[in-house]
Amino acid sequence: MKYEWRKAAKDLYIPKKKPEQVTIPKFSFFMLEGKGNPNDEAFSEAIGVLYSLSYTLKMLPKKGIIPEGYYEYTVFPLEGVWDMEEAGDISTLEKDKLIFTIMIRQPDFVTEELAKEVVEMVKKKKPHPLLDQVTFSSIDEGLCVQMLHIGSYDDESASFAKMDEYCEQHNLSRISRTHREIYISDPRKVQRDKLKTVLRFEVEAN
Numbered sequence: 001m002k003y004e005w006r007k008a009a010k011d012l013y014i015p016k017k018k019p020e021q022v023t024i025p026k027f028s029f030f031m032l033e034g035k036g037n038p039n040d041e042a043f044s045e046a047i048g049v050l051y052s053l054s055y056t057l058k059m060l061p062k063k064g065i066i067p068e069g070y071y072e073y074t075v076f077p078l079e080g081v082w083d084m085e086e087a088g089d090i091s092t093l094e095k096d097k098l099i100f101t102i103m104i105r106q107p108d109f110v111t112e113e114l115a116k117e118v119v120e121m122v123k124k125k126k127p128h129p130l131l132d133q134v135t136f137s138s139i140d141e142g143l144c145v146q147m148l149h150i151g152s153y154d155d156e157s158a159s160f161a162k163m164d165e166y167c168e169q170h171n172l173s174r175i176s177r178t179h180r181e182i183y184i185s186d187p188r189k190v191q192r193d194k195l196k197t198v199l200r201f202e203v204e205a206n
Contacts, residue, residue: 002072003107013077013182015198017148019166024141024200028110029103030054031135035085037095043102047078049122049130050104056125057106057118069109076105083178112136141180145172146200148184152192156181159199172203 005013011022030053032046054075060067085097106115115136123131145166149159160179167173182198190196 002074004074005076006074013184013198014196015146015148017150019145019147019163021143021170021172021203022146022200023143026138026140027105028108028115028136028138029079029105030115031101031103031137032130032133033099033101035097035099038080038098038100039095045128046102046130049128049134050078050102051075052122052126052128053118053134054104054106056122057110057114060118067109067111067114071107071109073107078183079103079105080181080183081178082181106136110136141200141202143204144180144200144202146198149195149197149199150193151195153181153195153197156197156199163199163201167203171206173206175202175204 012024015022030050032050034043034046036042058073058075061070080100080102083099084094085099119131119134119136122128145163147159147163149156164174179199179201182200184196184198185194187195
């Protein structure tokens with residue numbers, strides 16, 4: 001049976017429109033680090049590189065390559081971890097000073113060796129300088145607070161305010177000022193006021 005993250009992991013990718021606690025297990029990702037305005041062309045190119053890798057991996061069986069443990073699945077959504085170059089309030093959104101790591105989760109059958117092979121395949125078929133900067137690694141977020149934000153990315157501060165209030169009410173503290181965004185909607189196809197984005201940050205009990 002095909003693994004579809006929208007159905008199989010709704011608690012992670014289609015959460016409630018209000019803050020809630022969730023424990024995130026360890027997942028593996030193709031990742032790229034960068035800085036600057038996410039509206040710039042360089043950001044779009046980085047996204048394209050990650051999707052090239054993800055779809056090349058997914059389509060391996062059509063090339064006669066079936067990795068051990070392979071199963072049919074839907075490519076996971078783009079995610080980003082965000083911070084600022086300088087200490088300050090990230091909610092003020094000085095976009096030129098943003099630091100980010102964008103990533104796409106990969107199925108659990110993907111090994112580091114397989115990931116390297118896929119990178120080499122894409123280098124031969126669709127070369128791009130950013131491929132040399134791609135990393136494949138696992139992330140264990142653990143205890144987090146998250147919610148589904150509906151609307152423009154520029155309006156996320158209102159949702160983060162709700163998440164901060166939730167933490168105060170439940171004796172939780174953010175571990176760092178960085179946060180994760182999971183882009184459920186394609187901004188090229190969905191109106192800004194209807195965009196769906198999972199907002200999440202790591203916490204610990206006080």
